[in-house]
Amino acid sequence: MRHAMERAVIVGPDRAADLVQSQLGARTELLGAISFAIDQLTIGTESTTAQAVS
């Protein structure tokens, strides 16, 4: 995969993107779904926090 990619990238092999294995394995998408759900939450005092910050 890397050889094929490096041959075809315009920037050349030395500056091609790092190619690495997923660190989260088979749970990657599941953990993403959990993060996505948490992102949608409005925690009760978010507006209070914003006022405190300002």
Added chain:
Amino acid sequence: MKHHGGLTQIELSGITGLSPATVSNIVKELVAAGVLATTMSTRSGRRAHQVTLARALGLVAGVHFSERHMRVALADVAHTVVAEQHMPLAKDHRADNELNRAAQLITDMLESVDATHDEILAVGLAMPAPMNVSSGIITRTGIMRGWDGVPVAESLGIRLNSPVYVDNNANLGALAEYRTGALRGKPNSLYISVDEGIGAGLILNGEVFRGHNGTAGEFGHMVLNEDGALCRCGNRGCLETLVGGDAIIDSVRAGRRGLKLHDVVVKAIGGDAASIRAIADAGRHLGIAAANICNVLDPDRIAVGGELSQVASCYSAQCGMPWNGP
């Protein structure tokens, strides 16, 4: 805190630009209000206050459907998974059955942690198809035939009486790898899932990029040969017709009935020459397709996940791929 799960007060100060004293005061206030919790931890050899959202705020559920598997988990709002289940799915599974099973699994897991449906604040749902995030419907018919036209988020939400938020599984894979995995600190990066189907999630400027119609990252349907084999999406010569599960299985199937992609992976790891070759060929096609994305977006890092990422040694041996991951 929602994005990072847990941070020290010093890290919070760095991210927000607020002074450590101001952060400390705000944290104290929110701990008193039951929104945040603190514990002592160690960072770089020093003791530090680790700040998380208070677990008592409630639970979230995550559901991941793939072509052949379903994974379901419950987590607290500090991102700690408290229960998890996994089950195989029949090929060409159907929405009604599988949404019922997902809802039942969540109910069972709630009981196992002595919690109730009322404690679920939200559900995140990862689907192996291009999704309209607002309607919760798959945007291209034929990709998951048993799910065409089904408002997936709404249907699961009715079963669970909770808000359900749906997105493409590769987008959510990219989000997870960016927040806590191989793409951490790489705001312009790419996650490629190489499984029965092929998908990609794009992180651009630190955010998941979904595009105008929400279908960005349909890597598996990048056309590499316009006269090639017919794809399930209706086009010809998509990457998935060369490196998807069916394509790999077809290339090694001779005399082997009932073969699954997992079997090919196991055989490749065991040294089976045909399986290694089939995966190496897939690796070359993936490399060309990844180069096409690199030439357009110039990402800093690409993380490869999915079933085929387990055969890293095959990639390395046959394709000279330096596997920089763990």
